Amino acid sequence: MRKKQRQGRGPGEQPEQHYLVEPRALAGGGDIRHVSEFLRASGWRDKSKKGGPLITESPDRSVRITYDPYVQPGGWTIHGAARGHQAEWWAVLGRQTPVEIIAGLTDTLTRPRSAHAPNVWAPLEEQRWQTRPEGSHYTATSPDGAAWMHFRQDPDGNAVWWAGARDRQGNGWTAQFTPSTPMHLVQAFSAALANPEPVMRPRGRVPHSAQIRTTSVSVLPSQLSAWQHARIATARAATWARNWNVNRPRTTARPHIHAAGSRARR
Structure with missing residues (x-):
């Protein structure tokens, strides 16, 4: 193994110390390029201005994602415009939300929506989160108690989702979704x-x-670098495939009866 590692090094390349952190919900914000570079590779437009917040916009301009560290409390804002039967929606996530969790949401925005009905609780139950009803509210808590997902209905009956993570010192983040946020x-x-x-x-x-x-x-x-490039390559390949399926020329096969008639005339 050591020999392979030496052979894989670049000229003068030295290993750097990193840490695998768990639970991920308490790992801190991380490198926002994990989110932004994937979006750019998926055809999203960079609307950022020098010295300002990160702003990216979907190809059809229906969704805008902003990361602003220059205001308090700062963090991520995802805004979806009203389109057809979809009402305008928002998601607001704190600055310390791990980028890997942000990417779970933003990567999904670059893909076609699944035909299956979404179930927000299913991934939590699969990981043995504790779920409990509280009247018209419903809460799921991670096994270590550090993270939660909360559902409630406002006085008008609208569904409101609230999630987050916090350690015993009070450090953490929260995320909120408007009632109109698509369930997938x-x-x-x-x-x-x-x-x-x-x-x-x-x-x-x-x-x-x-x-x-x-x-x-x-x-x-x-x-x-290789791991980052692999993630970006995945986004580019998926984008190319979608564009090809949309833009490829359609051809019409010649009816078999024409061929049969041609042979009959010989």
Whole structure:
């Protein structure tokens, strides 16, 4: 194994210390390029201005995603415009929401919607989250108690979703979805929130919390680059495939009767 690692290094390349952090909900924000580069590779437009917040817009201009660290409390805002039967919707997520959880939602925005009816609770139940009804409200809590997903109805009967994570020191984040937010996006968020896989953070970017578990790993810069490029390549390939299916020329097969008639005239 060591020999293979030496052979894979670039000139003068040295391994860097990173940490696998779990639970992911308490891993801190992470590198926003994990979200933004995937969106750009999927054909989204970069509307950011120099020195301002990150702003990306979907190809059809129906969805805009903003990350603003320059205001308090700052964080992510996802806005969907009203289109057809879909009402205008919003999702607001705190600055310390891990980018891997953000990407669970934003990656889904780049794909066709599944024909299956969404179930927000299914990913949580699969990971043994504790669920309990509270009158007209409903709450799911992670096994370690650090993260939650909450559903309630407002006085008008509209569904409101609220989620987040917090350690014993009070550090954490929250996420809120308007009643009109498409349910398949809320499910994508809940699946990313419940995902038990750890996430990677570089040295110096690991939150100080007694509730997280870390595993030290040595990673080559070329490995990090390769993982990022693989994610971007996946987005580009999916975008190309969708565009090809939409724009490819349609051909009409010659009716078999023409061929039969041609042979009969010989």
